[in-house]
Amino acid sequence: MTATQSSLRSHSLELLIAYQQSPSVALRNKLVRLNAGLVRKIAHRVSYQCAEPYEDLEQIGYLGLIRAIERFDPTQGCAFSSFAVPYIRGEMLHFLRDRGSSIKVPRRWQDMQKEGQKIRAELAKQSGRPPQDDEIAARLGVCVHEWREIKMATKNRLPLSLDATVCQQVDSTITLGETLPDVHYQHLQRLEEDRQQLQHALNQLESKTRAAIEFVFFSDLSRKEVAERIGVSPMTVTRRIQRGLEQMVAFLQPQSLQTDP
Structure with a gap:
């Protein structure tokens, strides 16, 4: 995470806390603008799975973002982006389900x-x-x-049966169910791809820097505990983590540019 990204996340959390204490349209609009990239990213992915225009999905996604802003509790310790994704994606899926209603017969x-x-x-x-x-x-x-x-x-x-034959081959048939994408599997596949990319970027770091990041983010150790384990000062641990995250972002940046809208 770069210093700019860390600053934006900190600013977003401050606004979320302020919004929870005293909700206002002005604060909510600031939070929407700060997190607009999250809506665009999800709309970009969903647009590849349906025939609806990206612009329509984006507009619907903002409704989910607003719901997430209104329901988020900063004291729970959950990252807002992780909390907001189900709301944003859920609004888009509700929209697609409503658009795909059955044929109306007079x-x-x-x-x-x-x-x-x-x-x-x-x-x-x-x-x-x-x-x-x-x-x-x-x-x-x-x-x-x-x-x-x-x-x-x-x-x-x-409704069509998932067992309905859509293609007849020489030695077998292909059913409608077999042609439908497994959404759960696709989600797990994306998570695995993200994990592999992060692991690859982590492996590029110097050993003590990698250890500091793993201890803090994976083992939930304090910087003082990490300092004792790798033989440096807590301040050095902080600097190594910041530099290491910046290097990881640099490693991942070319791939992010290909997938982000």
Whole structure:
């Protein structure tokens, strides 16, 4: 983490504490501007998983950010970014779910579909065979084309089974479920990729600097305890950590530029 990033995080925490003590629109807007990059990053990732425009997802994401600001408790010791991500992403997913609602079939067609099913059963019982579309349409008093549209609309409104075949290969079939991305697995995969990148950057550091960072951030030791373990002063531990984090950011910066919006 650079000195600038550390300063921004400290400033954000100060504003969050002030907002909790005395909420105001002006403070909330400052916090939104400070954390806008988080919304843009999540919107960028989600936009690759759907057909909705990035700009729409970004605007929806700000609603989630505001919810997070209003509900965040600075005394809990949780990083605001970690707290806010579920709110921001959740708003976007709610938006996508609402946009993807089922096909609306006119009430008249719904009633005719029900009546058509009754007529189908009656005709089948009378003739001993499945009735033709023109026979059902005649009893309903509509043309065959409209009756077929009614049937198609009703069929399209039904959810598809995940076991439905979407592709037939020589020795096997591919089902709809097999073509859907595993969101949980994708999330774990991204976390693993981030972990590997951080570990690679950590491995580039001088041994005592790497040890200081690992002891403080992974083992939750105080700087005094770390100083005793690696044989330096607490002030040196602080300087090594700051320099080490700056070096790690420099190692990761080219990859961040490729993924951030």
